[in-house]
Amino acid sequence: MLQIPLWNRLMIIVVVLAGLSLAMPNLFYDRVERHNDAVAAIEATGASTDALEADRALWPDFLPSTLVNLGLDLRGGAHLLAEVQVTDVYEARMDSLWPDVRDALRDARDQVGTIRRQDAPPGELHVRISEPAGIAAAVAAVRELATPVVGLTGIAAPTLDVRGENDVVIVTLSEAERQATDDRTMQQSVEIVRRRVDEAGTREPTIQRQGSDRILIQVPGIGSAQELKDLIGTTARLTFHPVVRRTTDPEARVDAREILLPSLDEPGAYYVLEQTPVVTGDDLVDSQPAFDQQTGQPAVTFRFNPSGARDFGDYTAANIGAPFAIVLDEEVISAPVIRSAITGGSGQITGNFTVAESTELSVLLRAGALPAEMVFLEERTIGPELGADSIQAGEIAALVAFAAVLVFMVMSYGLFGVFASVALILNVGLIFGVLSLIGATLTLPGIAGIVLTIGMAVDANVLVFERIREELKTAKGPARAIELGYSRALSAIVDANLTTFIIAVILFVLGSGPVRGFSVTLGIGIITSVFTAIYVTRLIIVTWFDRARPKTIEV
C-alpha cells in the first residue's frame, strides 16, 4: 500500500541533495565571497598575485560557490531612482537642425525671401520668412529634410512635423521621432551611468531602466547616496563656444541665440557666448588627468575624433586673437584667447582643479556626457553597520523561531513531529539553495519571509498529520490511515498554498526593492514547503514505517 517507486525516491533524494549543496556555500559566506572575488579578478586581468591566490584557496574550486546576494538593507550602500529629462534632447536636436534648415531655405530664397530664427518654446524651431506668400514653399523645403523613421506601428513616419503659421515656419520632432529619441536617450543614459559606476569599481551594482524615463541604480558598499550622485548625476557636458563679450552683470541682456553663463573660478564674472557650440564633448575620444607644463597645476587633457578635430582646427584658424570659452555643465571653466590654429585635435583644460577633481573630470569626460539631465526622485543610504546589525538580529530571530517551532512540533506530534522538523530543516536549506541558484537578493523583509515560512511551512505537515489522526479514529489500520491522510489532505494543501502563492506573485509584480525580496522568499518558501511536506516527510514516514512495521501509531 505504502509504496513509493524507486525512481521517485531517487528523484526526491537528488533534489534535496542538490538544493542543500547549493545552499551550503552560504554557511561560509565570507570565505566563498573572497574566493569568488579572487576568481573574478584573476579572470578579468589574466594575472594573478599571491594575495589573490590565497583568497582563491579559501574555498575549493570543485564545490558549488553560488551565494545569495545580500540586498542594500543588509549590506549597506546607496539606492537612487533617477528620472531622465528626455525632453532636454529635443532642444539640442532643434539646435543642430538649424544650420540645415537655414541652408534649405536659402536655396529657396527667391520664393521665401530673407529668413530669421526666432525665439521659440523648448523643442521647437521657429523661422520667420520675409515673404509670407512663400510659406508653402518654405514648409515644403524644410519637409525635405525629414527622413522617415519606423515607429511603433511599423509604418514609416517622417522625423519632423513642419507647419506654417502666417510667415513663420514651425518645426518640431514628430511623435514617432520623439519616441525613438526618448528610447535612444534612455539607452545612452543607462550605458553612461553603467560606465561611470564601473569606473568607480564597486561590486555588483544594479542599473536598470524602469518605465519610460527612469533609471534605478543600486550600488552596494558605497558610502552614501551623495557620493553616487556626484558620480552619476553630473552631466559632464563639455562644449566650446565663441565668446561675444565678458560682463559682470548677472542680469545682462543677451541677444537671441546668445547665452549668459557664469565663470567657474572668478566670482561675479559672466560671459556672453554664442549659443551654438563649435565642438562638443561628443567628439572626444580620450581624456586624461595631467599637470600643466608651465604652472604645474592639475589639468585635464583631451583629444578629439577626426571630425571634431577638423571643426576645431577650422574655427581656431579663422578666429586667431579672439577668445573662446570652454564650458562644462553651464559654467565657463576658462576662456583663453586663440593664439594659433589648433589643428592637432588635442588640447588641455586648466582651471582651479585639485588633483582629485581633475581625475574625476577626466573619468566623466571619458565615460561620455549624459544626453540629458537627471532628476533624482528617490534616494536611500544605508550604512554598512546598520546592515550588519540587521543580519545579526535576523539570524538570531530565525534561530530562535526555528528552535521554538521544532520544540512545539515534537511536543505536539511526537515522532511525527521529529519527521516534520527534519523536513523543516531541509526546507530552509532548500530555500537558500533556490535563492542561490536563481541569484535572488535577500533583503531584511526577505529574512522575515523566511521566518514566516518557518512558521507556515509546518502547515502542510500539520494538515496531513491531523488528517492521519482523524483517519486513525475510523480504525482502518496505520498504513491505510497514513495513505488516506496524505491523499485527502492534498486538495486542502494545494488550495491553501496556491492562494498564498498568488499573493506572492502580486507582491513580486507590483512591489519594489525590499518588498520584492520578501515576495521572492515567500514564494520560494511555499514551493519548497509543499515539496518537503508532500514528498520528503512522506518518504521519511514510509521508510520508517517499512522498517519498524508498528502495529499502531500515535500521531
Added chain:
Amino acid sequence: MRLRLIPDETNIDFFKHARLTFGASVVAMVLSLGIWFAMGLNFGIDFLGGTTIRTESTEPVDVGAYRAALEALDLGDVSITEVFDPTFGPDENVAMIRIQAQDGEESVTPETITAVQDALRTVYPAMQFPSVESVGPKVSGELIQTAILAVLASLAAILVYIWLRFEWQFSVGAVAALVHDIVLTIGLFSLLQIRFDLATIAALLTIVGYSINDTVVIFDRLRENLIKYKTRGLQDVMNLSANETLSRTLMTSGTTLLALLALMVLGGDVIRGFVFAIFWGVIVGTYSSIFVAKNIVLMIGVKRDWSKPDQKSGTQFSNIDA
C-alpha cells in the same frame, strides 16, 4: 505526554453566539474605519514624500535638543522619535528624524541633509547617521497608487480563484473575511499611530495570504462534508467542519505566531512594524476564518446538491412548453 492545544474531540457550536461574534466583527470594523478617518494614518516617507534620517549616538537621545537644533533650519514639519530596542547596546541611542518634502524639490538636496547633520552634530559632535532615505513627492504618489492596486488585485485574484475552485458564495465569504482583516489592521495602525509604509502594505498582503490559507482549509473540509452529509443542515455541517479543522487551525497559527514573536522581539527595530502587522493579522485572520467567512456563506446560503443541474435557473422558459 503530547501537547494538545485543544481536546481531540471538540464539538463547539461556533454559531451559538453568532450575533455576538459577528456583531463584534462588524463593530470592530466600524470602529476601525472611524479611527482611520478621524486620526488618519501615520504615513511614512514612502507615501508622503520627505526624508528620514536615523541618528545614533553614545549619549542619550535628547529630543528637545534635537528639535531646537533643527528649528533654525526652517524645514517645515519635523518629527523626532526615539527608537528603543532590546538588541541595542547600552551606548547605542537611536532616533529617527523625519522631515517633510521640501517645496519644489523632487528629493532632498545634499545641502539640506548636510545642514541637518551639521545642526545635529552641535548637540553631540560624534553623532552617526547610519541611514538617510529620501523620497520625492512624485514617486510617493505613484507608490500609493501601486499599493492600492496591489491590495485590490490580490483581493480580485482570490475572489476569482475561490470562485473557480468552490462556489461564488464561498468567494464572497472569503473576500469579506479578508476585507475584515485588512480594515482591522489599518484601524490598529491608525489607533497606535504606527508608521504606515510600503513594508506595511507587504504585511497587509501577507495577512491576506495567511488568512485566505486558513479560510480555504475550512472551506475545503466544508465542501467535502457537504457532499458526505447531504441531509444535515448547512449550519450543522459548518460546525462539524470547523471543529474537525480546529486543531490544525490553532496549530498553524501557534507555530506562525511563535516564529513571528521571536522575530518581533529579536529581529531589530527596522522590521518591527512589519512583523507586528503580520502578527496582528494572523490573530484576526484566524478569528475571521472561524467567525466571519462561514457566517457570510451561511447568510447567502449555498447550493447543496452539486450532482444535479440547478432547477431554478435556465429552465423556467422551457417549462412553459412542457
